[in-house]
Amino acid sequence: MSAPHLPKVAGIDPEVPVSTHTAAPLREIPAAPGAFIQDRLAGWVSDLTTLHELTERLAATATLDAALNELLHAGAALVGARRGLLVLERAGSTTPSTTLGLGLGPADLGHLETVERSATALGRILDGPPEAADARDGIATPDLLGDQDLDPRHREVATRLGYAASYALPLASEAAGRLGGAVWFYDEPGEPSEKQRHLVGLYARYATEHLARLTELERARADIATVADELLPSRLPRIPGVRLAARHRTGPQGGGDWYDALPLPDHALGLAVGSVGGSGPSAMAAMGRLRASLRAYAVMEGEDPVAVLSDLELLLRLTEPARTATALFAYCEPAARKVVLAGAGHTPPLVLGDRRCEYVETTLSAPLGMLACWEAPSVEFSPAPGETVLLYTDGLLRRTGDAMDRAFARLHSATASVPKADRHDPAAVTDHVLRAMLPDGLDRSDSTEDVVVLAAHFD
Known part of the structure; x- marks a missing residue:
């Protein structure tokens, strides 16, 4: 007869012999073999993280x-x-x-x-x-x-x-x-x-x-910026009955926005603003050619702005058919306070006075180079004594980041807010408009758009 099996308790098999030698009790927990290495790695990771954050900033x-x-x-x-x-x-x-x-x-x-x-x-x-x-x-x-x-x-x-x-x-x-x-x-x-x-x-x-x-x-x-400034007027002409001020800033890549003011026969004055499509040296070179051509046409037939822009359209289409441009030319007679202007796809001027601030209603037209033959009727208006005509390029509107309709409303509001004490100074008018439109300043803006503002104050 076999001996009875002893019961198993807590998973211990009573048949397995128990060693008579017992290990000494643990008085302290030994450190993990890689603790030192882990500390060093943690320090390196922390240093690299700090360095990465600083270099990213x-x-x-x-x-x-x-x-x-x-x-x-x-x-x-x-x-x-x-x-x-x-x-x-x-x-x-x-x-x-x-x-x-x-x-x-x-x-x-x-x-x-x-x-x-x-x-x-x-x-x-x-x-x-x-x-x-x-x-x-x-x-x-x-x-x-x-x-x-x-x-x-x-x-x-x-x-x-x-x-x-x-x-x-x-x-x-x-x-x-x-x-x-x-x-x-x-x-x-x-x-x-x-x-x-x-x-x-x-x-x-x-x-x-x-x-x-x-x-x-x-x-x-x-x-x-130096090349762009050299392609624009070094100084504005002095014509009796009108005072001029201009502000221009070229984008970081160089653009094609430009302005001009030139004396014409019979004490007349020609004002022009425009923009050539694209950016970089090629756009700047095209801007220089376009401005020089417009000056020549303005001297020959400046009293007819439509003819000036028509000749400019023909020249652009024959010499640079792949390029587009916008332009606005105004023929001014300061003594008679008469302005005749025509635009090719360009933004309308603003008239600011003591009693009004409004856009000049110009005829709709396509930019230069968009049609086989450009022609749109001219517009004539008479600024009152003490009023300022503000010409600008669409870069001023685009730099705001707003939709074009909101940008136009913002420009109107900025111009209307010029203090009355400053409305007889064209430089003060342009500076106030720029500050109101671009509160961060022309230099601090990250936009690539050029900005041109030309103001003519009629005495």
Whole structure:
């Protein structure tokens, strides 16, 4: 007879022999083998995330000034400083240097400029050879006031401004070369850690590439604006009985909006505004040709605006059949206060006076180049003494971002809101209209549209 099986309790088989040796009780939980590595990885991820966020903010800047400000703030955060100074100064360039401060007023910058450049770390970076090791890695001065060899003037300025240490870093990369340098100031003796130096060095090299692109872009925009200004009147004519003012701004790519004012026989005056389709150098060249041709036609037959635009249409169709343009030409007799105008697909003028603000009713017409032969009847009106005729291009309307009907209403409201004290000054009228239409300013708008406003005030 077999022995009875013992019952199983809590999953333990009683037939399995129990060891007589017991392990010592655990007094502490051992650390995981990879805890140190995990901490290091977490630190790296945190640093890379911070660097990624700062570079994204820098990449979002569209102007050089905004990028320089962002670089100063980001660098101060990376090295743990409160104030800083940046100098943009390309070696061998004739472009004036740019100086920007963080937490430093104009008077503070003036004091810093009195220190000899060779006595400062930033000056040694800017004037030294680009391949110097300290210029590449940055120069830390952990205790300025404790340095016995410190320049006396530098010591005086540091004491006055209240900084005790500094860290200077070049703005340089292999592709862009050296664009300048930056220095951050500490209120107490100290210097950035090795990790901080590494991060700010990576950030500075990326920032240098971004600054180089923005510098070239702003230089190209300045060249385009210069060419556009050269293609427009250098000064407005002086005709008895009428005063003129004009405002013009070229888009970043260069456009084809233009204006003109030229004296004609018998003390008459020709006013014109227009826009050539497209952008860039080709549109600017076409704008120059169109304006020059209109001047010639205006001298020969300016008293008939329809004939002037008809000749312009024929010229455009024969020489540049793939291009379209809009134009408005007005023949003015200031003594008689008489204006005869014709438009080809262009926006109607506005008349502003003490008793009225209204659009001139012009005939509908297609732009130049849209028809085999352009011709539309002219319109004649008489501005009263003290009234201003406002001519403009559609870029002024498009820059608002509104639909065209709302943009027209907005322009009417902006013109009607000109203070009565300013309505006898054409320059004040144009400036008020631009401020009301584009409150962010012509330069701060990100629109690619050109803007032209031409005002004629009849005495």
